[in-house]
Amino acid sequence: MTLALRLSAITHRHPGTTGATLSDVGLDVRAGQMVAVLGPSGSGKTTLLRVAAGLESPESGEVLLDGVDVSDVPPERRDLTMMFQKPHLFPHLNVVDNVAFADRLRSRDRASSRVAAQRYLDLVHLGDLGRRRPRQLSGGQEQRVSLARALAAQRRVMLLDEPFSSLDTGLRTSMHRLLDEVRATLEPTIVMVTHDLAEAELADRVAVLVEGRIQQFDVLGALYTAPRTLAVARLVGGFNEVAGRVDGGVHHSSLGSFFLPGEVESTGASILVVRKERLELAPLGSPGSLTGLVVQVRQSGAHQDVVVALEQHGVAAGPRVTIEARLGSDRRPGDRTGVRMPGADGLWAVPDPARTGSGTPPPEPRLRDRASLGSA
Numbered sequence: 001m002t003l004a005l006r007l008s009a010i011t012h013r014h015p016g017t018t019g020a021t022l023s024d025v026g027l028d029v030r031a032g033q034m035v036a037v038l039g040p041s042g043s044g045k046t047t048l049l050r051v052a053a054g055l056e057s058p059e060s061g062e063v064l065l066d067g068v069d070v071s072d073v074p075p076e077r078r079d080l081t082m083m084f085q086k087p088h089l090f091p092h093l094n095v096v097d098n099v100a101f102a103d104r105l106r107s108r109d110r111a112s113s114r115v116a117a118q119r120y121l122d123l124v125h126l127g128d129l130g131r132r133r134p135r136q137l138s139g140g141q142e143q144r145v146s147l148a149r150a151l152a153a154q155r156r157v158m159l160l161d162e163p164f165s166s167l168d169t170g171l172r173t174s175m176h177r178l179l180d181e182v183r184a185t186l187e188p189t190i191v192m193v194t195h196d197l198a199e200a201e202l203a204d205r206v207a208v209l210v211e212g213r214i215q216q217f218d219v220l221g222a223l224y225t226a227p228r229t230l231a232v233a234r235l236v237g238g239f240n241e242v243a244g245r246v247d248g249g250v251h252h253s254s255l256g257s258f259f260l261p262g263e264v265e266s267t268g269a270s271i272l273v274v275r276k277e278r279l280e281l282a283p284l285g286s287p288g289s290l291t292g293l294v295v296q297v298r299q300s301g302a303h304q305d306v307v308v309a310l311e312q313h314g315v316a317a318g319p320r321v322t323i324e325a326r327l328g329s330d331r332r333p334g335d336r337t338g339v340r341m342p343g344a345d346g347l348w349a350v351p352d353p354a355r356t357g358s359g360t361p362p363p364e365p366r367l368r369d370r371a372s373l374g375s376a
């Protein structure tokens with residue numbers, strides 16, 4: 001499959017700022033693929049799209065469309081289209097003419113561009129609203145028209161900048177379904193910026209951007225099972241963290257020594273990251289289990305999060321871990337309990353940025369389970 005878009009070693013500094021907003025960012029998007037750029041607020045996501053679109057000129061690096069360097073091509077002549085959080089429809093045109101606009105710019109006649117626009121409106125389930133003005137639409141309808149207009153432009157790549165973030169949860173879910181339908185029908189190439197993990201699920205691959213650097217570019221599942229950095233683990237959330245060291249494929253900490261999967265690359269000062277759903281409550285004193293004191297039990301969706309302060313030398317002063325237990329677990333604050341660690345397939349380790357100086361310092365976590373703290 002061909003590469004529709006390649007961003008190569010992009011570094012960008014906004015005028016008047018000291019640090020780089022984007023540092024050596026590379027991203028490959030294949031034709032027909034959808035890539036989500038996921039990152040916390042201010043990590044440089046919009047800037048990255050604007051560089052791809054030609055709205056910002058990077059200090060260094062290249063933008064290639066279908067293998068051709070377009071770094072010096074102005075935005076209007078790049079074969080891509082951008083869709084924003086706000087729809088920006090033309091208020092003086094009705095819906096069908098908004099969608100037909102790109103065709104009209106290409107000098108297609110009014111009648112046939114309207115016929116084509118109608119097909120895109122049907123695709124976004126707004127076939128009956130073509131004669132309305134934008135001010136007569138709801139927010140969700142406006143965003144559907146905006147999507148139809150972006151599709152009708154038939155550009156090589158669509159850049160979507162948090163296009164559904166201003167919609168309520170129900171509308172956002174229906175836009176996600178619509179995007180899935182559109183992808184199945186037209187196979188557009190899409191780069192979508194989001195800070196929402198649920199939205200990133202729509203994409204084939206996810207690029208995690210933190211403080212202007214791509215920290216991981218992978219399928220979403222890998223971010224949950226094999227995060228490359230602590231920042232990625234924190235952005236995904238639901239990990240317990242225990243500081244320690246990796247030597248010879250084994251993580252050593254105050255919790256003990258645990259074999260890691262062979263793919264773990266981190267060595268030296270490393271944080272053991274364990275998903276809360278992979279830890280288990282166990283009967284007190286059961287063989288191979290750790291012991292701790294339940295300090296909190298709280299509802300988390302269809303589960304309970306049980307926070308346990310692990311005991312060391314008989315004192316519950318060790319790392320705190322959160323265990324996702326099924327509803328109705330009988331643990332109460334003040335109970336002592338066993339905690340069973342998963343096998344190597346449920347463990348992972350990432351470099352400890354505080355002790356190795358590697359990677360960027362972790363951002364203030366947005367999605368992190370605040371109780372999931374651990375220290376060696």
Ligand SMILES: Nc1ncnc2c1ncn2[C@@H]1O[C@H](COP(=O)(O)OP(=O)(O)OP(=O)(O)O)[C@@H](O)[C@H]1O
Nearest residue numbers: 014015017021040041042043044045046047048195
């Ligand atoms: N025109 C500009 N001039 C100076 N600084 C800017 C400019 N545009 C953005 N920035 C800064 O660059 C950084 C990245 O901004 P950007 O909008 O790309 O982040 P983002 O990840 O899209 O954030 P959000 O999710 O909040 O939209 C921020 O610190 C922002 O303040």
